[in-house]
Amino acid sequence: MGKGVKKPFTEVIKANIGDAHAMGQRPITFFRQVLALCSYPELLEDNKFPEDAKKRARRILDACGGHSIGAYSASQGIECIRQDVACYIERRDGGIPSNPDNIYLSTGASDAIVTILKLLVCGEGRDRTGVMISIPQYPLYSAALADLGAVQISYYLDEDNCWSLNSAELGRALNEAKQRCKPRVLCIINPGNPTGQVQSRQCIEDVIRFAKEEHLFLMADEVYQDNVYAEGCKFHSFKKVLFEMGPEYSSTVEMASFHSTSKCYMGECGFRGGYMEVINMDPEVKAQLTKLVSVRLCPPVPGQALLDLVVNPPQPNEPSYTSFMKERTAVLAALAEKARLTEEIFNTVPGITCNPVQGAMYTFPRITLPQKAIDKAKADGVVPDMFYCMKLLEEEGICLVPGSGFGQREGTFHFRMTILPPTEKLKVVLQKIRDFHSRFTSEFS
Amino acid sequence: MGKGVKKPFTEVIKANIGDAHAMGQRPITFFRQVLALCSYPELLEDNKFPEDAKKRARRILDACGGHSIGAYSASQGIECIRQDVACYIERRDGGIPSNPDNIYLSTGASDAIVTILKLLVCGEGRDRTGVMISIPQYPLYSAALADLGAVQISYYLDEDNCWSLNSAELGRALNEAKQRCKPRVLCIINPGNPTGQVQSRQCIEDVIRFAKEEHLFLMADEVYQDNVYAEGCKFHSFKKVLFEMGPEYSSTVEMASFHSTSKCYMGECGFRGGYMEVINMDPEVKAQLTKLVSVRLCPPVPGQALLDLVVNPPQPNEPSYTSFMKERTAVLAALAEKARLTEEIFNTVPGITCNPVQGAMYTFPRITLPQKAIDKAKADGVVPDMFYCMKLLEEEGICLVPGSGFGQREGTFHFRMTILPPTEKLKVVLQKIRDFHSRFTSEFS
Numbered sequence: 017m018g019k020g021v022k023k024p025f026t027e028v029i030k031a032n033i034g035d036a037h038a039m040g041q042r043p044i045t046f047f048r049q050v051l052a053l054c055s056y057p058e059l060l061e062d063n064k065f066p067e068d069a070k071k072r073a074r075r076i077l078d079a080c081g082g083h084s085i086g087a088y089s090a091s092q093g094i095e096c097i098r099q100d101v102a103c104y105i106e107r108r109d110g111g112i113p114s115n116p117d118n119i120y121l122s123t124g125a126s127d128a129i130v131t132i133l134k135l136l137v138c139g140e141g142r143d144r145t146g147v148m149i150s151i152p153q154y155p156l157y158s159a160a161l162a163d164l165g166a167v168q169i170s171y172y173l174d175e176d177n178c179w180s181l182n183s184a185e186l187g188r189a190l191n192e193a194k195q196r197c198k199p200r201v202l203c204i205i206n207p208g209n210p211t212g213q214v215q216s217r218q219c220i221e222d223v224i225r226f227a228k229e230e231h232l233f234l235m236a237d238e239v240y241q242d243n244v245y246a247e248g249c250k251f252h253s254f255k256k257v258l259f260e261m262g263p264e265y266s267s268t269v270e271m272a273s274f275h276s277t278s279k280c281y282m283g284e285c286g287f288r289g290g291y292m293e294v295i296n297m298d299p300e301v302k303a304q305l306t307k308l309v310s311v312r313l314c315p316p317v318p319g320q321a322l323l324d325l326v327v328n329p330p331q332p333n334e335p336s337y338t339s340f341m342k343e344r345t346a347v348l349a350a351l352a353e354k355a356r357l358t359e360e361i362f363n364t365v366p367g368i369t370c371n372p373v374q375g376a377m378y379t380f381p382r383i384t385l386p387q388k389a390i391d392k393a394k395a396d397g398v399v400p401d402m403f404y405c406m407k408l409l410e411e412e413g414i415c416l417v418p419g420s421g422f423g424q425r426e427g428t429f430h431f432r433m434t435i436l437p438p439t440e441k442l443k444v445v446l447q448k449i450r451d452f453h454s455r456f457t458s459e460f461s
Numbered sequence: 462m463g464k465g466v467k468k469p470f471t472e473v474i475k476a477n478i479g480d481a482h483a484m485g486q487r488p489i490t491f492f493r494q495v496l497a498l499c500s501y502p503e504l505l506e507d508n509k510f511p512e513d514a515k516k517r518a519r520r521i522l523d524a525c526g527g528h529s530i531g532a533y534s535a536s537q538g539i540e541c542i543r544q545d546v547a548c549y550i551e552r553r554d555g556g557i558p559s560n561p562d563n564i565y566l567s568t569g570a571s572d573a574i575v576t577i578l579k580l581l582v583c584g585e586g587r588d589r590t591g592v593m594i595s596i597p598q599y600p601l602y603s604a605a606l607a608d609l610g611a612v613q614i615s616y617y618l619d620e621d622n623c624w625s626l627n628s629a630e631l632g633r634a635l636n637e638a639k640q641r642c643k644p645r646v647l648c649i650i651n652p653g654n655p656t657g658q659v660q661s662r663q664c665i666e667d668v669i670r671f672a673k674e675e676h677l678f679l680m681a682d683e684v685y686q687d688n689v690y691a692e693g694c695k696f697h698s699f700k701k702v703l704f705e706m707g708p709e710y711s712s713t714v715e716m717a718s719f720h721s722t723s724k725c726y727m728g729e730c731g732f733r734g735g736y737m738e739v740i741n742m743d744p745e746v747k748a749q750l751t752k753l754v755s756v757r758l759c760p761p762v763p764g765q766a767l768l769d770l771v772v773n774p775p776q777p778n779e780p781s782y783t784s785f786m787k788e789r790t791a792v793l794a795a796l797a798e799k800a801r802l803t804e805e806i807f808n809t810v811p812g813i814t815c816n817p818v819q820g821a822m823y824t825f826p827r828i829t830l831p832q833k834a835i836d837k838a839k840a841d842g843v844v845p846d847m848f849y850c851m852k853l854l855e856e857e858g859i860c861l862v863p864g865s866g867f868g869q870r871e872g873t874f875h876f877r878m879t880i881l882p883p884t885e886k887l888k889v890v891l892q893k894i895r896d897f898h899s900r901f902t903s904e905f906s
Contacts, residue, residue: 033533035526035532035533036531036532037525037526037527037529037531037532038526038529038532038533039527040527041527042529043529043531048500048501049501051500052497052498052500052504055493055496055497055500055763056493056494056496056497059497059504062509064507080731081480081482081483082482082483082485082486084482084487084488085731085732086481086482086488086727086728086729086730086731086732087480087481087482087483087730087731088480088483088730088731123568123733123757123761124757124758126756126757126758127757130756130757156756159756163753163756282531285531285532285533285758285759286525286529286530286531286532286533286761286762286763287530287531287761287762287763288568288758288759288761288762308608311601311604311605311608312568312569312571312572312575313569313571313730313733314730314731314733315733316568316731316732316733316761316763316764317731317732317733318500318731318732318763318764319763
């Protein structure tokens with residue numbers, strides 16, 4: 017876009033990134049109170065802050081060197097926070113034990129994901145490690161694989177069945193790949209990014225069975241675990257399902273599960289907080305992992321503190337409980353409403369087909385593009401869905417990501433849009449995309 | 462050490478890491494006030510906070526998506542903070558221009574150092590990138606090189622000349638290495654870690670001349686730039702010297718300089734704030750760098766905010782100036798006093814030789830170990846200086862790092878100790894090491 021050229025819109029709406037606060041979502045008060053107290057402990061004397069916020073801040077500060085979040089922590093993360101994470105996982109998974117020694121705090125989930133891939137990728141030529149990732153995928157994976165020289169093994173999600181995953185497709189992808197690499201890792205994103213599906217319990221069992229049979233290390237990207245909206249859908253953690261399948265599975269399948277402070281109801285992306293839990297990892301490999309994370313000293317301590325609050329939020333007997341629950345519920349209810357609205361409105365548009373947004377923060381609708389538009393894009397040297405998204409940005413000021421950025425079946429076109437704009441603004445966005453799509457279709461027909 | 466066995470000391474003093482707050486140093490009040498305001502902006506209404514702190518917080522929040530430090534920033538870092546960094550560098554270097562486009566904010570300096578090494582290392586076999594690092598060195602470098610499969614080219618600092626660097630030694634190391642790799646990068650730590658020297662202007666000129674002649678990319682690790690204590694010593698930034706050497710150098714030598722919030726007078730390690738400035742980087746390589754940093758989304762925003770305060774501290778006309786300067790000066794004056802004390806006391810001990818601690822936060826004294834101790838260590842399967850440090854820990858509760866962790870000339874032994882403990886405690890530490898060394902020497906003579 018040229019500078020100074022008048023555009024037919026007053027603001028650019030960035031519906032391209034899952035960045036809740038940038039879209040106007042307000043931080044959870046309790047979390048920010050504790051972070052302020054940790055940053056400037058003189059405020060502990062201030063009677064403006066609730067006692068439970070002070071209590072958390074004191075506990076975190078007591079676990080820091082010199083009682084300061086400015087001290088390095090252990091490379092694996094502050095011990096009492098790792099204990100809180102383990103308790104959180106146990107509660108979430110109905111009592112299945114979690115060992116704090118298996119928890120590694122991280123600089124957001126991305127950092128932990130890259131670290132595990134780095135740990136697992138090795139070999140040369142046809143012995144190179146192959147890593148299975150879904151298509152569509154979150155581009156962190158393909159970028160990290162390219163960077164590490166790993167072999168990407170693409171398995172396709174089933175758009176016709178609400179972006180579900182079936183093990184026949186996993187088998188197809190794996191068998192094709194065996195000639196060119198040593199498949200060793202299977203990555204799953206659930207709830208899905210960019211596709212917004214929530215995997216069924218059955219599907220997760222099938223995936224685990226497949227991983228066991230094929231001796232694959234499971235990487236479960238579960239950063240959207242609180243973002244489940246559709247009726248009948250529920251988040252099932254890979255770990256819980258693994259343990260419920262019995263010792264034959266729970267004592268053999270190697271796994272890492274990732275979580276983050278960036279998504280769910282808190283949306284605190286800027287703090288870069290996160291953790292992973294590793295399960296059944298060979299002790300020697302685990303020792304290497306511990307060594308690997310120590311090179312960068314420690315994850316940011318404010319992010320660790322924030323994570324501690326996420327896994328250990330106000331309890332019913334504490335003064336901040338009511339307001340915390342109110343804020344949390346409001347965010348999640350609004351997201352559920354926006355998920356519903358998005359599906360509903362897109363599916364009224366001829367040429368747009370949209371699966372239900374069961375979870376996460378995105379919709380990945382399929383768009384039908386006229387042949388003339390495809391030809392024009394090719395003549396311009398851009399992929400057709402990029403051509404579409406650029407035109408939408410120019411004409412309506414709405415920023416989306418073309419499906420080609422995530423991968424899609426040959427000949428199909430999509431875009432990813434977040435459902436994060438405030439409800440009224442989201443309605444305008446959906447309306448504008450609807451109008452644009454009709455106009456675009458006419459223009460190139 | 463066995464649990465429950467009574468030890469002849471009441472506390473373990475961790476003089477092994479450069480972690481100021483863990484050693485009792487208090488955070489700078491102004492910095493923490495602004496961080497509390499950024500974390501919980503409701504405090505902006507509170508009349509307890511000085512106006513300049515509020516002003517900084519507002520400026521930072523205005524630069525964040527949705528006015529929240531919980532939003533992602535640009536991958537390269539928040540633009541107005543990069544501008545502040547550029548202004549800081551210009552002031553520091555007497556007006557030599559700095560372009561915010563060349564500034565990349567990072568997750569501590571370690572992150573930026575690893576990123577640049579990753580960017581520059583390539584090739585296979587004898588074409589593999591060779592990276593020159595000092596011995597003794599900070600182990601981040603050797604770990605990152607091993608991880609990347611780069612070839613480490615060791616050049617030795619001159620212990621007899623206060624750990625200075627001479628270009629004849631650089632030449633020797635380079636020539637030996639040319640048969641086994643393609644030397645491409647020269648890393649310098651100034652002020653030095655673990656050796657505490659401050660390079661002279663002449664020395665820096667020589668290094669730059671050498672880098673130019675040999676077409677080496679210069680990596681200047683300058684995280685201790687405010688930590689200069691010795692009379693007659695001054696911090697000269699590589700960039701300033703480069704530009705003062707004229708366009709023949711300033712327009713050709715490729716360089717990156719690293720800085721951090723973790724050291725100097727603030728010692729805010731836990732926030733993982735940092736930046737690098739790249740100079741004369743090929744635009745295509747720079748595009749790759751920008752792509753590389755975007756994989757992990759963005760550096761932690763609280764660390765970026767803190768960095769902004771470090772590069773743009775209270776000014777003489779602002780209400781917090783006096784108290785800020787008082788706190789800053791007190792920390793730096795205490796460090797200077799402790800640097801002096803350390804050298805003085807160690808040099809009274811027969812068998813310990815200690816160069817002046819000109820800068821940084823460490824002393825790296827040479828210790829003479831009796832042959833019987835060396836033999837005993839070998840029989841126990843540990844390196845002799847590790848044997849020494851373990852015995853010191855067991856007997857006195859003082860934790861140091863053996864010189865072998867940093868590299869040292871064959872047959873010499875050292876340890877690294879931080880000068881961070883509070884003055885009175887440091888005196889006790891020095892006394893205890895003195896007594897221990899005499900006892901150790903007698904025991905093994």
